Amino acid sequence: QQQVKQSPQSLIVQKGGISIINCAYENTAFDYFPWYQQFPGKGPALLIAIRPDVSEKKEGRFTISFNKSAKQFSLHIMDSQPGDSATYFCAASARGGAQKLVFGQGTRLTINP
Amino acid sequence: GAVVSQHPSWVICKSGTSVKIECRSLDFQATTMFWYRQFPKQSLMLMATSNEGSKATYEQGVEKDKFLINHASLTLSTLTVTSAHPEDSSFYICSARGRGGVLNEQFFGPGTRLTVL
Numbered sequence: 001q002q003q004v005k006q007s008p009q010s011l012i013v014q015k016g017g018i019s020i021i022n023c024a025y026e027n028t029a030f031d032y033f034p035w036y037q038q039f040p041g042k043g044p045a046l047l048i049a050i051r052p053d054v055s056e057k058k059e060g061r062f063t064i065s066f067n068k069s070a071k072q073f074s075l076h077i078m079d080s081q082p083g084d085s086a087t088y089f090c091a092a093s094a095r096g097g098a099q100k101l102v103f104g105q106g107t108r109l110t111i112n113p
Numbered sequence: 114g115a116v117v118s119q120h121p122s123w124v125i126c127k128s129g130t131s132v133k134i135e136c137r138s139l140d141f142q143a144t145t146m147f148w149y150r151q152f153p154k155q156s157l158m159l160m161a162t163s164n165e166g167s168k169a170t171y172e173q174g175v176e177k178d179k180f181l182i183n184h185a186s187l188t189l190s191t192l193t194v195t196s197a198h199p200e201d202s203s204f205y206i207c208s209a210r211g212r213g214g215v216l217n218e219q220f221f222g223p224g225t226r227l228t229v230l
Contacts (some may be wrong), residue, residue: 034218043119043206043221044157089156100147101219103156 003093006104014112019077021107023090025106026071030092034101035064035075038087047088048075051096080111116140117209119222126197127230134192134225136207142187142189142210147219148180151204163190 002038006023013019024064034049050057050064051083063076077084090104116139126132136146145164149157161177163169163184171177181193188211194201204226208219 036221041204041226043117043208043224045221046218049218069138096217098217100162102193106154106156108154 002102004090004104006090006107008107009105010108010110012112013080015080015082017080017111019080019111020074020111021088021090021109022072022074022091023030023104024070024072025092025102027092027094027102028071029094030102032093032096033064033066033073033089034061035095036089036091038106044089047109049052050052056077080109082111083110085111104109115211115218117143117207117220117222119205119207119225121136121225123225123226123228125228125230129196130199131193131195132174132197132227134194134205134207134227136160136190136192136209136222138188138211138220140208141209141211143190144212145210146184146190147208147210148182148190148192148208149208149222151206153204157206160192195229199229202227202229 004025015023032047035047036044048059048062052068060077061078064104066073088107091101093101118137120135123171148160151157159167161171163182169182172209184190204224206224208221210219
């Protein structure tokens with residue numbers, strides 16, 4: 001019940017296309033859903049996060065869509081660029097982020113020029 | 114703001130020796146620090162959570178006598194890998210969380226690559 005399932009494991013998108021990564025969770029106590037971007041040899045960096053009181057959050061080219069009833073959330077990267085090539089992790093936490101983060105398995109995104 | 118540093122960024126040691134990794138919050142007070150381990154092409158695995166001035170809470174399966182964590186101040190936590198062996202070779206990442214507002218989020222350090230020969 002503590003798991004967060006992420007798909008796909010890897011994704012190849014053409015430059016300018018839309019990259020979509022999906023996550024699903026079981027624990028209804030989760031109320032904070034961040035996405036992290038990690039480049040090789042670096043620590044993860046917070047990209048965007050959402051709380052369940054909204055169904056969508058957009059920051060620049062990055063959008064999180066959240067479906068509370070389905071217990072699913074997804075990351076959309078619009079106009080994907082080669083510089084977006086990285087590994088992306090979704091995560092979930094309870095108590096507004098005060099509890100520990102549970103990470104998805106990660107998605108290796110490659111944007112072809 | 115909200116910068117977390119780690120030192121060293123990489124370390125190579127001989128089997129049986131101990132290695133200490135430092136994690137510092139540079140511009141905020143970290144009430145809680147987390148230590149993760151990441152193997153190649155895998156997700157982050159939480160090892161332990163530490164609150165300033167108290168003992169760390171270890172995740173199931175993590176040997177607390179092997180991975181010593183000290184959170185002595187609001188800006189510094191250390192992870193000591195004792196009697197390191199080749200299977201301890203991994204990427205160790207810390208994160209820090211402050212109190213209130215955006216600081217409720219976890220801010221991650223750049224990671225430390227440990228190679229045990």
